[in-house]
Amino acid sequence: xxxxxxxxxxxxxxxxxxxxxxxxxxxxxxxxxxxxxxxxxxxxxxxxxxxxxxxxxxxxxxxxxxxxxxxxxxxxxxxxxxxxxxxxxxxxxxxxxxxxxxxxxxxxxxxxxxxxxxxxxxxxxxxxxxxxxxxxxxxxxxxxxxxxxxxxxxxx
Amino acid sequence: xxxxxxxxxxxxxxxxxxxxxxxxxxxxxxxxxxxxxxxxxxxxxxxxxxxxxxxxxxxxxxxxxxxxxxxxxxxxxxxxxxxxxxxxxxxxxxxxxxxxxxxxxxxxxxxxxxxxxxxxxxxxxxxxxxxxxxxxxxxxxxxxxxxxxxxxxxxxxxxxxxxxxxxxxxxxxxxxxxxxxxxxxxxxxxxxxxxxxxxxxxxxxxxxxxxxxxxxxxxxxxxxxxxxxxxxxxxxxxxxxxxxxxxxxxxxxxxxxxxxxxxxxxxxxxxxxxxxxxxxxxxxxxxxxxxxxxxxxxxxxxxxxxxxxxxxxxxxxxxxxxxxxxxxxxxxxxxxxxxxxxxxxxxxxxxxxxxxxxxxxxxxxxxxxxxxxxxxxxxxxxxxxxxxxxxxxxxxxxxxxxxxxxxxxxxxxxxxxxxxxxxxxxxxxxxxxxxxxxxxxxxxxxxxxxxxxxxxxxxxxxxxxxxxxxxxxxxxxxxxxxxxxxxxxxxxxxxxxxxxxxxxxxxxxxxxxxxxxxxxxxxxxxxxxxxxxxxxxxxxxxxxxxxxxxxxxxxxxxxxxxxxxxxxxxxxxxxxxxxxxxxxxxxxxxxxxxxxxxxxxxxxxxxxxxxxxxxxxxxxxxxxxxxxxxxxxxxxxxxxxxxxxxxxxxxxxxxxxxxxxxxxxxxxxxxxxxxxxxxxxxxxxxxxxxxxxxxxxxxxxxxxxxxxxxxxxxxxxxxxxxxxxxxxxxxxxxxxxxxxxxxxxxxxxxxxxxxxxxxxxxxxxxxxxxxxxxxxxxxxxxxxxxxxxxxxxx
Ligand code: FES
Ligand code: FES
Numbered sequence: 002x003x004x005x006x007x008x009x010x011x012x013x014x015x016x017x018x019x020x021x022x023x024x025x026x027x028x029x030x031x032x033x034x035x036x037x038x039x040x041x042x043x044x045x046x047x048x049x050x051x052x053x054x055x056x057x058x059x060x061x062x063x064x065x066x067x068x069x070x071x072x073x074x075x076x077x078x079x080x081x082x083x084x085x086x087x088x089x090x091x092x093x094x095x096x097x098x099x100x101x102x103x104x105x106x107x108x109x110x111x112x113x114x115x116x117x118x119x120x121x122x123x124x125x126x127x128x129x130x131x132x133x134x135x136x137x138x139x140x141x142x143x144x145x146x147x148x149x150x151x152x153x154x155x156x157x
Numbered sequence: 158x159x160x161x162x163x164x165x166x167x168x169x170x171x172x173x174x175x176x177x178x179x180x181x182x183x184x185x186x187x188x189x190x191x192x193x194x195x196x197x198x199x200x201x202x203x204x205x206x207x208x209x210x211x212x213x214x215x216x217x218x219x220x221x222x223x224x225x226x227x228x229x230x231x232x233x234x235x236x237x238x239x240x241x242x243x244x245x246x247x248x249x250x251x252x253x254x255x256x257x258x259x260x261x262x263x264x265x266x267x268x269x270x271x272x273x274x275x276x277x278x279x280x281x282x283x284x285x286x287x288x289x290x291x292x293x294x295x296x297x298x299x300x301x302x303x304x305x306x307x308x309x310x311x312x313x314x315x316x317x318x319x320x321x322x323x324x325x326x327x328x329x330x331x332x333x334x335x336x337x338x339x340x341x342x343x344x345x346x347x348x349x350x351x352x353x354x355x356x357x358x359x360x361x362x363x364x365x366x367x368x369x370x371x372x373x374x375x376x377x378x379x380x381x382x383x384x385x386x387x388x389x390x391x392x393x394x395x396x397x398x399x400x401x402x403x404x405x406x407x408x409x410x411x412x413x414x415x416x417x418x419x420x421x422x423x424x425x426x427x428x429x430x431x432x433x434x435x436x437x438x439x440x441x442x443x444x445x446x447x448x449x450x451x452x453x454x455x456x457x458x459x460x461x462x463x464x465x466x467x468x469x470x471x472x473x474x475x476x477x478x479x480x481x482x483x484x485x486x487x488x489x490x491x492x493x494x495x496x497x498x499x500x501x502x503x504x505x506x507x508x509x510x511x512x513x514x515x516x517x518x519x520x521x522x523x524x525x526x527x528x529x530x531x532x533x534x535x536x537x538x539x540x541x542x543x544x545x546x547x548x549x550x551x552x553x554x555x556x557x558x559x560x561x562x563x564x565x566x567x568x569x570x571x572x573x574x575x576x577x578x579x580x581x582x583x584x585x586x587x588x589x590x591x592x593x594x595x596x597x598x599x600x601x602x603x604x605x606x607x608x609x610x611x612x613x614x615x616x617x618x619x620x621x622x623x624x625x626x627x628x629x630x631x632x633x634x635x636x637x638x639x640x641x642x643x644x645x646x647x648x649x650x651x652x653x654x655x656x657x658x659x660x661x662x663x664x665x666x667x668x669x670x671x672x673x674x675x676x677x678x679x680x681x682x683x684x685x686x687x688x689x690x691x692x693x694x695x696x697x698x699x700x701x702x703x704x705x706x707x708x709x710x711x712x713x714x715x716x717x718x719x720x721x722x723x724x725x726x727x728x729x730x731x732x733x734x735x736x737x738x739x740x741x742x743x744x745x746x747x748x749x750x751x752x753x754x755x756x757x758x759x760x761x762x763x764x765x766x767x768x769x770x771x772x773x774x775x776x777x778x779x780x781x782x783x784x785x786x787x788x789x790x791x792x793x794x795x796x797x798x799x800x801x802x803x804x805x806x807x808x809x810x811x812x813x814x815x816x817x818x819x820x821x822x823x824x825x826x827x828x829x830x831x832x833x834x835x836x837x838x839x840x841x842x843x844x845x846x847x848x849x850x851x852x853x854x855x856x857x858x859x860x861x862x863x864x865x866x867x868x869x870x871x872x873x874x875x876x877x878x879x880x881x882x883x884x885x886x887x888x889x890x891x892x893x894x895x896x897x898x899x900x901x902x903x904x905x906x907x908x909x910x911x912x913x914x915x916x917x918x919x920x921x922x923x924x925x926x927x928x929x930x931x932x933x934x935x936x937x938x939x940x941x942x943x944x945x946x947x948x949x950x951x
Contacts, residue, residue, distance in 0.1 A: 037183020102180025
């Protein structure tokens with residue numbers, strides 16, 4: 002049975018029809034065609050699908066689309082504003098925190114969830130924030146460096 | 158042939174990668190992101206037995222389910238397609254393999270039927286409704302048991318599970334062992350692991366009825382080869398097939414081979430007249446993606462008392478799994494068991510064994526990782542036996558820098574190296590002397606600290622007849638508008654080719670880096686070439702870009718020379734102009750040359766073709782395609798290496814290992830973009846740490862894979878990253894125009910031997926000997942317990 006849901010994605014009101022079992026990740030990707038949110042395991046173990054759900058990072062393969070009805074979602078596509086890269090995106094680029102790019106959106110969203118609290122994070126905070134995000138390419142060092150650098154632009 | 162390498166910027170610069178912009182904005186396009194109108198989705202029915210006859214597959218219930226368009230079994234397909242064209246050398250016993258299992262399944266998870274439905278949910282529902290009637294057969298999981306007479310046979314038509322045999326021996330090897338002061342012997346196994354790129358395999362096939370043509374999007378590392386294979390299996394003209402590897406989310410070897418599912422999708426699309434997509438689940442990746450490592454070496458080394466290495470004898474048993482198609486893992490180990498040492502006496506017997514496990518195949522460092530692991534463990538064991546420092550025994554036996562190019566016992570030709578220097582530097586970075594002193598102190602305080610040494614060498618850029626042809630190509634075009642495009646024969650899966658190729662072309666032609674676009678992974682516009690594997694892109698592909706750049710440069714200078722009335726040798730390109738070196742005022746705009754090449758061809762030098770389009774080929778140097786009379790040959794062209802010193806603390810209460818420091822000096826020759834090399838090294842090292850400490854594919858006796866999710870197959874996360882000190886030395890490869898040796902795999906080779914050596918060193922007061930990996934806490938605790946039990950007995 003299909004249900005109609007609407008929710009705010011990257012600041013825009015969106016709606017679509019889903020089954021009760023449709024995962025939020027699949028709704029974003031196949032329904033709204035926001036394919037920046039990636040799927041690496043679909044069981045909550047890789048973090049490639051991380052989005053912000055009402056401000057907190059969540060693995061969107063672990064959420065049913067209907068659960069997010071009426072809520073606020075931010076995906077990687079919502080990071081850059083007016084074609085200007087977000088400081089996190091700039092920092093990932095500058096620090097070479099990306100190889101194949103598959104884990105990148107999830108990493109960015111986990112990091113965004115951390116920095117959005119506007120509290121200067123320690124290295125441990127950064128590690129904890131992305132500990133559920135697997136990257137097979139970069140070995141994480143540059144990702145941590147990038148988040149650290151971006152954090153400087155966030156905290157006053 | 159010795160080549161010169163005039164390397165000018167931006168080659169060698171830490172340029173920001175072009176491709177990163179689309180990845181940080183989430184606008185890259187991976188296969189699963191594509192959804193042409195009318196796309197249907199496939200899901201596979203997979204064997205729940207490791208070895209069984211298929212008595213029947215009941216598909217009617219599934220066919221009747223909502224949204225289901227078709228269900229095919231192996232039987233349905235077998236008469237419609239040809240068997241897969243399998244690779245492998247002439248030593249490999251060939252098997253017949255179809256996209257779906259027919260008659261019999263040979264491993265747990267083998268695809269035996271496929272459902273096509275409106276969406277992936279419905280396809281998976283219907284898979285549940287297919288019931289398979291099996292008649293179970295005895296299962297063989299252990300390769301040594303599989304060699305025994307009377308073992309269950311995996312492929313009846315081959316008649317034996319020993320599907321590959323190789324023998325090599327230098328003259329007088331037995332005498333060397335008889336005369337030696339000491340012989341150390343050991344049985345060492347490299348355990349089975351999975352590549353696990355974060356993007357699983359993904360395919361989308363679209364047959365266009367009107368045009369009778371086929372487009373295949375595949376997360377492949379080998380688009381041109383895949384195109385030929387699709388043509389083969391479907392008996393469909395290759396010219397009407399286009400394979401596109403869009404953005405690919407990592408490969409590490411696993412996506413370079415062709416898969417059953419991959420070849421089935423084009424068939425399904427042709428049958429149903431709709432685009433068909435399939436994206437692997439993680440569980441399927443663990444069960445069906447090719448596995449790596451899994452060799453048992455029974456190896457012995459003959460030495461003099463002073464530690465001089467005299468000879469090596471090895472017996473290799475390589476578990477090839479079930480539906481094997483390639484054998485290069487075995488040769489890549491067998492030819493390199495003497496590693497970086499001056500050992501000219503060597504013998505090996507290698508066996509490839511078929512078992513009821515998932516098929517073995519390429520995985521970052523295939524075969525070479527097994528070889529360096531086993532050898533570097535053996536060297537440590539010999540050092541301990543002879544009471545020598547692990548650094549000293551290595552220094553004593555390394556091939557010295559002046560001996561390069563060096564031909565090893567099996568005929569491999571090592572291009573260049575400075576092993577002593579690399580290890581010396583690493584020792585300094587790790588504070589080796591100091592740490593040895595501390596170690597003694599710490600032991601008194603009950604802290605088990607260990608220091609592990611290894612020098613791993615990684616042959617790269619293999620070339621084998623018909624498999625990974627020894628060349629690559631780049632076509633370079635400057636459009637009438639001045640736009641510059643390079644079409645690369647090799648796809649990328651994170652290596653940053655769009656950046657490094659542009660750096661090379663910019664350096665050669667003087668065209669600004671930002672103006673150069675690189676197209677790759679699409680068989681329609683790109684020239685032919687083989688896939689990204691064996692770290693070949695910097696060794697073979699990048700030189701082909703260099704050749705293309707040089708051809709273009711010569712052409713531009715030729716046109717300018719005629720117009721300016723000076724010899725081409727006197728000209729330079731820069732700032733959008735060609736100018737006389739001695740007199741910068743005498744110049745012509747590059748755009749003027751472009752206009753001439755396309756529109757004013759009467760002004761071109763005599764015999765010059767119009768237009769600005771050139772193709773550069775580069776042939777992998779020094780490759781032997783057949784052995785000499787003594788069986789010697791060189792199948793890899795370049796030999797990067799890394800020295801490693803790992804310092805660990807082992808908690809004897811919990812079995813946990815903490816890496817205190819991981820220091821490494823890496824030599825991949827000249828680096829086109831040192832930033833890209835560094836990042837790749839870090840990732841490669843972490844993958845090696847995963848292999849050494851956490852990751853293992855385990856089977857039970859019935860052949861069920863016990864580790865098929867990230868829950869039980871643990872990839873390192875950010876929390877496992879140790880303190881890493883990484884440096885490079887540069888010994889250029891004299892045989893390639895860029896002097897590069899390949900950079901992707903060496904990092905991964907270091908941790909298994911270095912960490913095992915470190916842990917064994919840490920636990921040496923307890924008499925622990927490590928013969929199996931990964932070094933999980935429970936394994937460490939077991940080893941400690943065993944060692945204590947034996948010492949009580951003694
Ligand atoms: S896809 Fe959601 S955590 Fe892996
Ligand atoms: S960049 Fe490839 S998985 Fe992280």
